[in-house]
Amino acid sequence: NAGVTQTPKFQVLKTGQSMTLQCAQDMNHNSMYWYRQDPGMGLRLIYYSASEGTTDKGEVPNGYNVSRLNKREFSLRLESAAPSQTSVYFCASSGDRDNQPQHFGDGTRLSIL
């Protein structure tokens, strides 16, 4: 029952360092998403991928890049980390049926010093 798996669970970076957050799902879902969660802000969409080979910007894409490596995997990259990117990052996936909810990973807590 893996569902959506995110790695790592925790990470501390220095300003300017780069990092890739990994996400994989085993539910054969077409759609995958990256969110960030900040105190008092709820979850905000960074990027999403409606299907393998496509990606689109969400609400807060600046400072991030994504890669939909295959149907299972969707990675999020910070090229030059900034303190404002300190957050908890969630990956999610969803199926194609209209009433299916999104399934979330357990999140990655990222701190940038």
Next chain:
Amino acid sequence: AQTVTQSQPEMSVQEAETVTLSCTYDTSESDYYLFWYKQPPSRQMILVIRQEAYKQQNATENRFSVNFQKAAKSFSLKISDSQLGDAAMYFCAYRSAKWRNSGGSNYKLTFGKGTLLTVNP
């Protein structure tokens, strides 16, 4: 663009009592879905309940039920017989019910800012 508003940053309830969490949303669409997610201290996002906008009947899941008022764009969550394990952050979320043209489906969620529920023994 759709917006979701949770006007109660924090709520508390006594164990075994009932509590209602409020959620309002703004949309020009007629077909959509609404969700309540629970996030306990473990940080997991757990689906509590979902409502299809085209259904007039309010969704229920055991002790959890919603009051969906489409005209008022209101979607409140009622938790009956509250338990200590219900203590968590609760998020209301909106999703449009439409397909993208890219060949796949896209069901982006728009979240409210959350309500932190405390359950007192």
